[in-house]
Each structure stands twice: as structure tokens, then as C-alpha cells.
Amino acid sequence: MSFFSFGQSAQIDIVLNDAETRKKAEHKTEDGKVDQYFLFYDGDTVSGKVNITLKNPAKRLEHQGIRIEFIGKIELYYDRGNNYEFVSLVKDLAQPGELTQSRTFDFEFTNVEKPYEAYTGQNVKLRYFLRVTVSRRLNDISKEMDIVVHTLSMYPELNSSIKMEVGIEDCLHIEFEYNKSKYHLKDVIVGKIYFLLVRIKIRHMEINIIKREMTGTGTNVYHENDTIAKYEIMDGAPVRGESIPIRLFLAGYEITPTMRGINKKYSVRYYLNLVLIDEEERRYFKQQEITLWRRGDVVRKSMSHQAAIASQRFESSSSDEKALAHAQAKEQ
């Protein structure tokens, strides 16, 4: 920030080399606004040009050096004084001297490690950004450009279903089942609730997705619970032997991958909360953690879209098998 209105100043612009082709992703800022940023993955090279335009073309710009940094850092909202930079790369663009006219500098950070996903939460923020600094005696001129980083995972080798019997003795016994324990961000939660014993008067049942953000260590630990989704799965009173299906599409909700102990500073975990409400507004609930992960955009060349869905069906009946055979025949 330039507090002196006299003298020379400059405008800094950072332009990426692949600005035309690189995808952008939406990301929420600290004050809740949603913006588009360039999307990078771990190992991607960050390269481009820095344009420094003199505000007053007649005057020279004296400086103590121009440099560009690539920084990945974690900001704890309650502890902004401390700096947790887990990636810090510097490239000098110009030795101390003076600029007589506007100039463009090339830069390249090759195969940069970006180990964590960018995240803006309620008590913590992890961000990656480029920062160009023109050092001067009294005040520096600087410009920052944020980028978004996504971390991708492979399909988990082991992805067992979650199946459990829970209840209150002699009052309510249910068996709940969710088809997987690890879901990707555009996945579908397929499950069911089976009633073994119902001695209370249930009015309805819903399933919630809860996001829990844990920041800090030792004495400064903050827990933020946020109900991301509420989805009613049953309206009315069930009896013994009834099975209520669950089908919850995750793509519509604001979720991130599960993050555990990021740089030992914070965790973001997700839970499915099954809630039954009875006639007197009493709530009975069972929380179960699920792991969310980010899938890369996979292009299926071998299967048609229909066959892909059909092959994931759990319930197999003769009519379904006919549908699968029909879809495969159509493909041929």
C-alpha cells in the first residue's frame, strides 16, 4: 500500500502462460463470496509473465529488487500473527536498480509440490498464491494472485459398507446400512434403514451430513460443527420389518474431501447423522463418519454411460438383468 502520493508508482499484473487452457474452479473467500480461480494440481508447473506498468511514464522507478514468490500457507484465524508456510519458493526477477519504462518479466516454478488442498473454513484457511514484490526504501509495491489447488485420489482399494445394529433396549432397534465408507464428491449414498423393533411413536426420519472442522492443538482447540445437508427419508410411523431406502446425491452439496491432520494444524471430517423424531419431538440419532475424496475427471472409453450405471446396481432381479442385457445389446 503506497502512502505517498508523490513519486513514482507501478501497477503489477501477473499473467499465467496457460491462462487460456487452464481450468478454473470456484472457491469461497473468507467473507463468503464465491470466485473463480485457476486450478492447479500437485506437481503442476506454475509459469507466466509479470507485467510492471509505470503509473507515470515520464518518471523512473527506483527499486531495491523485484522478486516473485510461490507460497502455500495455513492461516489460523485466531492466531494470525504466526506464519505457517509449508511451501515457499522465490525467484528474483530483477536486481536492485531502476525501471525507466514498463517491463515484462518471465517466471517459472517447475513441478511445484502442492501437498494439500486449498481450503477456506470457519477458523482456518489454507491458500496458495503468487506474490510479486517491488522492494523500495520506504514502501514496497506488491501484488498477490491466489490459485486453487485440488488433491485427487484414486478409487480406494478397500471400500467396505457400513452396517450396524443400534437402538435403545426394548424401545427401538434399527439396523442401518450405507453401501460404502468412502464416497467421492459426486457419489451417491445408497443405504437402508431396517426396523427390528419399534415401541415408540416415530413421526419422521431424516439423514444429515455434518461437517466438523477441528483447528489448533493443546489448549487452543476449536470445533466447528456445520450441518451441510438435511434430507428427509421417511414421513410417518414405521413398524417392525419395514425397510426404508436411502438415496442421497452428494453432488449438490458444498463439501470438500476429508482432511486429516493437515500439517498437524487442522482436520475437516464428515459424518452422516441419522435422526428419528417421535411424536413428542424427541430426537434419536446415530452419527457415523464417512470419508470423502476427490476423484479426477475420468473418461470412460470402454463402457457406455448406461452400462456403467447398470453395472453398479446392487439389487439384481430378472427385470434388471434384462435391462442390462438390453443396454449391452444396444451398445453393440
Add this chain to the structure above:
Amino acid sequence: MADTIADTRRLFSKPQNLNDAYGPPSNFLEIDVSNPETVGVGRTRFTTYDIRLKTNLPIFKLKESRVRRRYSDFQWLRGELERDSKVVVPPLPGKALFRQLPFRGDDGIFDDSFIEERRAGLEQFLNKVAGHPLAQNERCLHMFLQDESVDKTYTPSKIRQA
């Protein structure tokens, strides 16, 4: 060309037994507070109410019961539950001390509309409480609902399945 079919996957579940589907539900519990009657004379008068219970829950010893209780019995029950169980006990309809003062234009606490209001509040209170799985474990609730009279010198205890 790219026809999307709806993703309607379901997990496999056993078909329901027809007896379970169409038989009486296991959560049947009905409590009625009715038939207010004022007994006694002069300043020692008080009102009692019929408490009728019908249920098929195994935790209740009697599947049908009928007892008479007065407002102070309800207060006793509420006190016992607040102390012994972890239930957040709902409030009772008011004590109406104001109505017990002399020189009123109406019948005070023996006024028909007041008794009706109180009856409805007591019924709501009992249904809320008796349906609570934790309250159902308390001896005091069962004594209140199904024993001939309330023995205030009893030993508080928890009930297991009858």
C-alpha cells in the same frame, strides 16, 4: 442418443412379514385424563381426575388400567422424575394460586372452564412423559399410572422389562 437412465439403486432388503405389516403396531399407548369430580366440602374440597391407560407395551404390567388422581399427585410425579431420571420433564399446567384467593366472582379452582383447561394440560403432560423411554424405567411413573394409590413413602427404583 445419450439416454440417461435414473440412478435408482437400492440395497437388498427382506420382504416384510404380513403380520408385522398389518398387525397392531408395537407402540400402542393411549392415556386419557377425564371425568373431573370435586370431592369434600368447604375449604377441604379438591378435584380428582380419571386416568385411563391402554397399551401393548411390555414395560407396563397392566395392558389396561384406570385410577383417580389429583393435581398434587401430578406435582409429586413431576418432582420424582426431575430428581431421579435424566429426562427434561415438561411443565404442568399452572398452580393457579390466584384462583385460590377469596372474594372471587367465579368458582375459583372449581370453575368449569378452569378445570377443563387443567384437564387438557394434565393429559398432554402424561402423554409426553409416559412415552419417554427413560421415564418408562421409573417406578414412580408406573405407580402413578397403574397402582390403586400413590405411596409417597416408596423407595425410588428403576424398572426392567416386566
